[in-house]
Amino acid sequence: MDELNRKTVDEFKQSDKLPIVVILENIRSAYNVGSMFRTADAFLLEAIYICGYTAHPPHKEIKKTALGAEDTVHWKYIKPIEEAMAELRAEGYKIYAVEQAENSLKLHAASFKPDEKIAVILGNEVTGVEQSTIAACDGCIEIPQLGMKHSLNVSVAGGVVLWELVRAKLSEPGFGEM
Numbered sequence: 001m002d003e004l005n006r007k008t009v010d011e012f013k014q015s016d017k018l019p020i021v022v023i024l025e026n027i028r029s030a031y032n033v034g035s036m037f038r039t040a041d042a043f044l045l046e047a048i049y050i051c052g053y054t055a056h057p058p059h060k061e062i063k064k065t066a067l068g069a070e071d072t073v074h075w076k077y078i079k080p081i082e083e084a085m086a087e088l089r090a091e092g093y094k095i096y097a098v099e100q101a102e103n104s105l106k107l108h109a110a111s112f113k114p115d116e117k118i119a120v121i122l123g124n125e126v127t128g129v130e131q132s133t134i135a136a137c138d139g140c141i142e143i144p145q146l147g148m149k150h151s152l153n154v155s156v157a158g159g160v161v162l163w164e165l166v167r168a169k170l171s172e173p174g175f176g177e178m
Helices: 009-016 028-042 060-066 079-092 131-135 154-170
Strands: 018-024 045-050 076-079 093-098 117-122 139-144
Touching: 018 028, 018 079, 018 093, 018 139, 018 154, 028 060, 028 154, 045 079, 045 117, 079 093, 079 117, 093 131
Parallel strands: 018 045, 018 117, 045 076, 093 117, 093 139
Antiparallel strands: none
16 A cells, blocks of 8 residues: 555545546446546545436445445535536536537547636436536537447546546646645
8 A cells, every 4th residue: 555655544535635526417327336436536536426316325336346435535415416516516616518519628628727626427328418417517528539439438438537637637736746
């Protein structure tokens, strides 16, 4: 643990977090939810908001893939996504759906203000982010996909988008020492 510079649970909870929140909307697979907990822990994200019928801890399938991250990452279950979005907006977050949509921001070309608080919504594995949710967002972020398939597993898509957001934050003055 020391050689890998891993934090203890207490150190993680006391650490300053990156101002990025993940919102999970109607995710069918609890394994995907657990995977997002691990990603949020790895990138020291602020929180995960769990909405709709998405499974939430305690849950054996989440525990199996989260490997303890469900105990380190701050999370909230707020069934109506509109309430979660309103809460985050009141805290100063800009909210983006991760979705292929008209006028979406291509991930590699998206840029955000250094002090901007960002929340990203990941939607259902089959139907994606609900259209009504997209309409309430500040925009959409799209991962360019070049092959025949134009979809990724939700936890993979989340990891790709979150890494790009974290990478940009790590490039900012003051964040590079994390």
